[in-house]
Amino acid sequence: MKRAAPVAKAPRFGEERGVQIVIDGLGKTYRREDRETEVIEGFSLEIRRGELISFVGPSGCGKTTLLKLIAGLIPPSSGAVYIDGRLCAEPGADRGMVFQDFALFPWRSVRKNVEFGLEVAGVPRADRRERAERYLRLVGLEKFADSRVSELSGGMKQRVAIARALVVGPDVILMDEPFGALDAQTRNIMQNQLTDILASTDQTIIFITHSVDEAIFLSDRVVVQTKRPMRIKEIVEIPWERPRDRSSMEFVELRKRILSELEKENVMDV
Ligand SMILES: Nc1ncnc2c1ncn2[C@@H]1O[C@H](COP(=O)(O)OP(=O)(O)OP(=O)(O)O)[C@@H](O)[C@H]1O
Ligand SMILES: [Mg+2]
Structure with missing residues (x-):
């Protein structure tokens, strides 16, 4: 096995940009008729501007709920989320979300889906078109700009959802398993493109x-x-350093360690 680049001073996204998001004692309990589900409890974390931070956890642990709280789509039961010192109590143009189920408009064309947020923001037509084209190229869908979303495969829909979130240029992008429906090769390409975007x-x-x-x-x-x-x-x-070598010893060992941590959590709730 090859060795990874030495663990030295590799530049990290957002390293010197300071804290942007503060999650402070966040809690969420869903209440429905006679049932209560405590999903998140006393969750605190600071996230740096420009950082790429991932969450991994057992299925049903509350990851989507956490993203929805940060997006301001649902209210917390306790605690709060702040972005640049402002309380996130409702959705805002500073945050874009790629949902697990895409949440696209099936009857609209690919282009019209990608342009949606720009339309809402009142961006003029020609400008909208140009920006949409750029992001469609980025996700490899420029040839499908005029197709209806309902005619696309799952992986293609997922790429439309990614382009739609990125095109608006939000400060914070919330991505809920955005590459989950992609085949391994497309997934790798998208991962590389995402790190390229972030670097700039x-x-x-x-x-x-x-x-x-x-x-x-x-x-x-x-x-x-x-x-x-x-x-x-x-x-x-x-x-x-990026791009990272998935076959390096450090990478493989770290993956193994995190997987074994997760396995301990993966006891099915009955
Ligand atoms: N609107 C809701 N009302 C009641 N319970 C909910 C609601 N949304 C989610 N839940 C419950 O909250 C828990 C966490 O759900 P959530 O979707 O946040 O998990 P997740 O970590 O994203 O799961 P997955 O990995 O499968 O996507 C689950 O037990 C789910 O059943
Ligand atoms: Mg989820």
């Missing part, structure tokens, strides 16, 4: 994935979560 902007990405490999490949920090009620089990700093 100061956008912050909060990234949820089931793949420990993907989390290590992409992130400045990987947050390993417990099962419900979700707490932080461990935060792993990944200091290696």
Whole structure:
């Protein structure tokens, strides 16, 4: 096996840009008729501007709930999220979200889906078109700009959802398993493109994935979560140069260690 680049002073996204997001004692309990589900409990974390931070945790532990709280789509039961010192109590143009189920408009064309946020923001037509084209190229869908979303494969839909979130240029991008429906090869291409985009902007990405490999490949920090009620089990700093070598000894060993941490959490709730 090849050895990774030495664990030295590799530049990290957002390293010197300071804290942007503060999650302070966040808690969420869903209440429905006679049932209560405590999903998140006393969750606190600071996220740096321009950082790519991933969350990995057992299925159903509350990852999507956490993203929705940061997006301001649902209210917390306790605690709060602040971005640049402002309370995030509702959705805002500073945050873009790529949902686990895409949340696209099936009857609209690919182009019209990507242009949607720009339309809402009142961006003029020609400008909208140009920006949409750029992001469609980035996700490899320029030839499908005029197709209806309902005619696309799952992986293609996922790429439309990614382009739609990125095109608006939000400060913070919340991604809920954005590459989950992609085949291995497309997934690798998208992972590389995402790190390229980040290297040239100061956008912050909060990234949820089931793949420990993907989390290590992409992130400045990987947050390993417990099962419900979700707490932080461990935060792993990944200091290696990009692009990272997935076959290096350090990479393989770290993956193994995080996977075994997760296995301990993966006891099914009945
Ligand atoms: N609107 C809701 N009302 C009641 N319970 C909910 C609601 N949304 C989610 N839950 C419950 O909260 C828990 C966490 O759900 P969530 O979708 O946040 O998990 P997740 O970590 O994203 O799971 P996955 O890895 O499968 O995507 C689950 O037990 C789920 O059943
Ligand atoms: Mg989820």
